[in-house]
Amino acid sequence: MGKKNITFSDIAKYTGFSKTTISRYFNNPDSLTLENQQIIATALEKLNYKENKVARILANGKTEFIGIIIPNLYMHYYSEILNQILKTYDSFGYKFLVFTGDDHESTERKYIQELLAYKIEGMIILSHTIPSIELASYNIPIVTIEREDQYVSSVNTDNYMGGVQATSLLAKTGADILIHINADIPKQTPSYERIRGFSDICKEYNIPHEMILTDTGHTYDETSRILKDLLETIDTKYKRKTKGIFLPNDTFANIMLNHLIQKYGCLPDDYKIIGFDDSPVSREAIIPISTVGQQIDKIALSAMELLNEQIEERHKRKPTLSVEPTHKIIPPILINRKTTLPVER
């Protein structure tokens, strides 16, 4: 507010053209003669014009805003997803209004209302609180990532494949017994498929296995204690056997690894460990941990592509309304590091 904003009117007055022509200079410059473009260009310079996209939005309805609701940013997976999404600005041009959800349905609903009030063109939802049937009812392009997605388009990692890959690698080490530890997550959650993948492979190849579905705690220390106890149980229960343990994420895998090393001074040959996510800790661990990496860059890109399609669709022609939601699946990548070396015979 250094006095007053320069507007198209000012430029128009200054150059002798009409506001319309100034507008055209920005949106369809080819329709002006080169010299007139030049005249306007210098006028813009001289008057130090600053564009006002708010006015433009009101006039043409295109905000180029996309709303994001993400559970948090302290988990590496989420911050990396956001990282990759934000990077698409250079190719898609959408600006991102970001909210971190707080796990309360009502407040996240408020966030959505706020986003709608700003006339966002679409949303990317990663938080889990609001059911997809409600999301669909907002009647705006939506893509969810790694959450319940029955009624909206989505991008998910191929969790089943991830479970299969992790389990297979564990089996190939020569482990006698395969163990999967996980929280007792609901069956609709995408990551439940990892459990199925583990289970199916074990059954298909007749591999002895145990599924430990239990409360894994809500803080790091709690989880650490629980996993320590679990390790003790496993240690005595499968004394003579080689144990292949599939943890649901790298943080858990790292905790397990640390407990083992604190107990034995090294990673014993009868323990094989794999995590999930390829988060930094898996690489930074005392022994680099094998894991299943989600292709976060591809997930983010696919989400934006899906969303962009929907947005472009609705910018033209008639509604073509309520196309079936698209569900895109991104394969994970097995990362074989040092915690799944073959058993030495």
Added chain:
Amino acid sequence: MGKKNITFSDIAKYTGFSKTTISRYFNNPDSLTLENQQIIATALEKLNYKENKVARILANGKTEFIGIIIPNLYMHYYSEILNQILKTYDSFGYKFLVFTGDDHESTERKYIQELLAYKIEGMIILSHTIPSIELASYNIPIVTIEREDQYVSSVNTDNYMGGVQATSLLAKTGADILIHINADIPKQTPSYERIRGFSDICKEYNIPHEMILTDTGHTYDETSRILKDLLETIDTKYKRKTKGIFLPNDTFANIMLNHLIQKYGCLPDDYKIIGFDDSPVSREAIIPISTVGQQIDKIALSAMELLNEQIEERHKRKPTLSVEPTHKIIPPILINRKTTLPVER
């Protein structure tokens, strides 16, 4: 675009009031009688009115947008800062337009122009590329976090104090020689103060010390290799002495710790280690690493408070222009874990 948007006009027609009254219902409801409020409320329900803040912005100039330019989100420090900033929505109500910088001055400049075009009310800058004198020239409320800040308001950790605390803790363990490894960062960078803190304490108390300022690599593997070499050097150079090593961040500290454990099977009593940042890896390391924690929640809150003050200032009265920039300092917190146990005599 389910047909057409309901506007104040529609509500006005439907209720028999004027648009002004409908507007007042939202902005100054007390000026209406309770029954009329009720009438309008039900009309809004019935017609399924959705507010349009874009129009409101154009009319009153208040976007409630704040722009953020942050270098990246894969470093825990940055994602946590963003996390905490986003959380302030509940108390301040500002919406955040987020860009990740890419270390190119020109593109970050483009981001700023884009943000300005959306009439943001202020900016929080964490990226380092654009000098503060240029930031100041944009003539809009700005707060920077942990970067060069001569001409703009800022919030920074008390890096000097952090360096002092880390060094003191190391000294208190009884270490014979204190070593600080760091990249050769420019003196204007806030974190350079950590180096000064280390240096000053060592000199003040006549503690033998060595400062290793060198290229620390640009990838994890590179850094790992460099630190391994450095460790070898230190190991032979200070054979009989107890070495207290102050690393510039927890990732480095963790790498050093892992190298030590891989070499000796444990953390030898003649090695004391401290990192910086209190990032997850410091806690998740095989031996929990002592570190200096930045109070990220307070940093974020202070930044928003500073920014909010500036914004409110400019919403009222005359410019009161170009007040001196405010620089706020947040003290760090020493976190004494298991890598700085006193030397056993």
Added chain:
DNA sequence: TTGTACGCGTTATCAT
């Protein structure tokens, strides 16, 4: 307490 009339800065429509 409520209404009138105009402004915010652009784009879209229809002319010329």
Added chain:
DNA sequence: ATGATAACGCGTACAA
């Protein structure tokens, strides 16, 4: 190739 004029949806004097 350029212009005049009416939107876009809301806020705000000023009036009543």
